[in-house]
Amino acid sequence: MRAGILRSPSPLPGFGLSFGIMMAVLSIVVLLPIGALLGRGLMIGPGDLWGMVNSRRIWAALSLSFRAALIASAFNLVFGLLLAWVLVRYRFWGRRIIDAAVDLPFALPTAVAGIALTALYAPNGTFGQALAPLGLKVAYTEVGIWVALVFIGLPFVVRTVQPVIEELEPELEEVSATLGARRAFTLRRVVLPTLAPALLTGFALALARSVGEYGSVIFIAGNIPGLTEIAPLLIVIRLEEYNYDAAAAIGIAMLVISFAMLLAINAIQTWSRRRIGLA
Amino acid sequence: MPDIALSRPVPVTTEPRPIRTLLIGLSVAFVALFLFAPLVTVFVEALAEGWRGMIAALSLPDARAAIRMTLTIAAIAVPLNAVFGIAAAWAITKFDFRAKAFLITLIDLPFSVSPVVAGLMLVLLFGANSTLGGWLIAHDMPIVFAFPGIVLATLFVTFPFVARELIPVMIEQGRAEEEAALTLGASGWRIFFTVTLPNIRWALLYGVLLCNARAMGEFGAVAIVSGKIRGETATMPTMVEMFYNEYLSVAAFTLAGVLAMLALLTLLLKSLLEWRHADLLAATRRH
Numbered sequence: 001m002r003a004g005i006l007r008s009p010s011p012l013p014g015f016g017l018s019f020g021i022m023m024a025v026l027s028i029v030v031l032l033p034i035g036a037l038l039g040r041g042l043m044i045g046p047g048d049l050w051g052m053v054n055s056r057r058i059w060a061a062l063s064l065s066f067r068a069a070l071i072a073s074a075f076n077l078v079f080g081l082l083l084a085w086v087l088v089r090y091r092f093w094g095r096r097i098i099d100a101a102v103d104l105p106f107a108l109p110t111a112v113a114g115i116a117l118t119a120l121y122a123p124n125g126t127f128g129q130a131l132a133p134l135g136l137k138v139a140y141t142e143v144g145i146w147v148a149l150v151f152i153g154l155p156f157v158v159r160t161v162q163p164v165i166e167e168l169e170p171e172l173e174e175v176s177a178t179l180g181a182r183r184a185f186t187l188r189r190v191v192l193p194t195l196a197p198a199l200l201t202g203f204a205l206a207l208a209r210s211v212g213e214y215g216s217v218i219f220i221a222g223n224i225p226g227l228t229e230i231a232p233l234l235i236v237i238r239l240e241e242y243n244y245d246a247a248a249a250i251g252i253a254m255l256v257i258s259f260a261m262l263l264a265i266n267a268i269q270t271w272s273r274r275r276i277g278l279a
Numbered sequence: 280m281p282d283i284a285l286s287r288p289v290p291v292t293t294e295p296r297p298i299r300t301l302l303i304g305l306s307v308a309f310v311a312l313f314l315f316a317p318l319v320t321v322f323v324e325a326l327a328e329g330w331r332g333m334i335a336a337l338s339l340p341d342a343r344a345a346i347r348m349t350l351t352i353a354a355i356a357v358p359l360n361a362v363f364g365i366a367a368a369w370a371i372t373k374f375d376f377r378a379k380a381f382l383i384t385l386i387d388l389p390f391s392v393s394p395v396v397a398g399l400m401l402v403l404l405f406g407a408n409s410t411l412g413g414w415l416i417a418h419d420m421p422i423v424f425a426f427p428g429i430v431l432a433t434l435f436v437t438f439p440f441v442a443r444e445l446i447p448v449m450i451e452q453g454r455a456e457e458e459a460a461l462t463l464g465a466s467g468w469r470i471f472f473t474v475t476l477p478n479i480r481w482a483l484l485y486g487v488l489l490c491n492a493r494a495m496g497e498f499g500a501v502a503i504v505s506g507k508i509r510g511e512t513a514t515m516p517t518m519v520e521m522f523y524n525e526y527l528s529v530a531a532f533t534l535a536g537v538l539a540m541l542a543l544l545t546l547l548l549k550s551l552l553e554w555r556h557a558d559l560l561a562a563t564r565r566h
Contacts, residue, residue, distance in 0.1 A: 012374070012454065018370040019374075022367040030385065031385070090299055101315065103546055104318065107546050109519075110499070112538050116321045183291070208391045212396065215516070219520075254393055
């Protein structure tokens with residue numbers, strides 16, 4: 001075991017073994033595959049790569065994936081905050097069941113969620129029949145994609161905001177009240193700013209997950225090219241045609257979006273730590 | 280009677296009762312419509328032809344092979360992930376070295392990569408038309424459209440689960456106990472098994488539970504890498520898709536029902552862990 005400029009000395013054993021296992025698995029499972037995708041991109045060359053991505057069908061798919069993810073995450077931002085608040089602050093019958101159920105989208109396989117939502121919202125499904133007289137069509141339209149992504153993204157917002165609400169000091173709200181603020185004012189000017197970083201983080205996590213979501217969306221989307229065809233599905237179609245270069249081009253575009261969002265999440269977290277005064 | 284009208288104290292840290300009732304009602308309705316309704320639908324559709332239909336669906340050879348496949352994959356991927364998670368958490372929390380934050384970001388990376396892109400990466404790396412893949416196939420060790428590929432895809436998507444749970448818990452617990460054991464002459468393994476492991480066991484179990492749920496349910500990455508060969512590489516989620524696309528609704532929803540039962544079991548165990556050992560789990564978690 002070496003101790004030197006790269007690592008400060010520690011009396012504990014096992015650095016070589018644990019670091020070795022970590023780097024070996026990380027390399028084989030994550031880094032090599034990412035390298036293969038980026039390497040493929042380099043082989044194709046930036047010009048050809050752009051040429052392959054720059055088609056109307058791919059732009060439509062990428063912008064649909066991003067737009068639907070934005071809409072669903074915005075919806076989850078509101079209802080996730082509501083759920084987190086209700087679960088932490090109020091006591092009511094069935095609270096624990098609701099609390100446990102919030103994790104259902106993490107535990108339920110996406111393909112199962114996909115076919116269940118499709119059965120519900122299809123024209124002959126329970127919700128589909130109820131919505132039809134109102135002129136609302138959900139399954140096989142973009143709205144269906146929103147519904148699936150709301151399902152997928154909800155726990156990210158709730159589980160990010162919930163611990164922060166638990167940590168809120170009630171004294172702050174009491175102070176605000178003694179200074180004459182009404183409840184709505186206190187919530188808006190005292191509570192909400194404290195929750196803002198967690199809300200943003202939850203929103204970004206839900207967004208990152210929703211942009212790349214595949215299993216729950218493809219069943220309900222209808223997959224009409226240019227209209228309800230999401231970017232991951234386009235990769236699958238290209239792979240089934242053995243057109244690896246085109247698939248890699250879309251994959252790289254999506255990877256760039258993922259990296260950008262990962263950076264954004266990290267920036268939000270650094271910013272929020274600094275705001276609280278930990279950094 | 281003296282008329283001392285003591286007004287009831289006005290609670291200032293909560294909302295008025297009607298608003299509370301409204302918000303609770305909205306939340307319950309939201310969860311019922313968006314979470315419970317799909318779950319119930321799975322079982323209703325599975326029972327569309329009664330118990331006989333379900334039993335018939337479960338005795339289809341393709342369904343049985345898919346169940347076996349999924350259980351085998353989880354049995355391999357989850358322990359591997361646990362070993363990786365423990366090693367990563369030990370290296371990261373017990374030692375100080377450069378670029379640690381960057382390493383943690385790399386471990387988190389699979390969470391933000393689309394499963395489909397993950398599958399694509401593995402096909403590009405190990406597929407028949409890549410150098411490495413061609414060599415492996417020539418030596419009779421195919422990875423893509425075969426068992427090892429599914430394991431790799433599952434490992435990729437579940438990669439951060441155990442490490443993510445362990446790292447915050449082990450940072451909080453510090454190194455003092457391990458260092459004390461060291462001064463008393465304990466060996467590295469003895470320190471790990473008698474000091475560290477008892478401290479992190481509930482967090483480890485929690486991470487393994489979440490990892491297992493994802494390993495059994497992964498669809499996108501596995502669908503690409505496995506090639507969905509019936510009876511050979513089809514897993515339960517991919518078999519659900521194939522049954523569904525063939526309009527074998529009862530078979531699809533029966534298999535989906537088995538997965539939903541597993542999900543409910545996961546949620547139950549998870550909730551039990553959280554209620555009984557909340558203090559020993561990571562204080563804040565994102566997943």
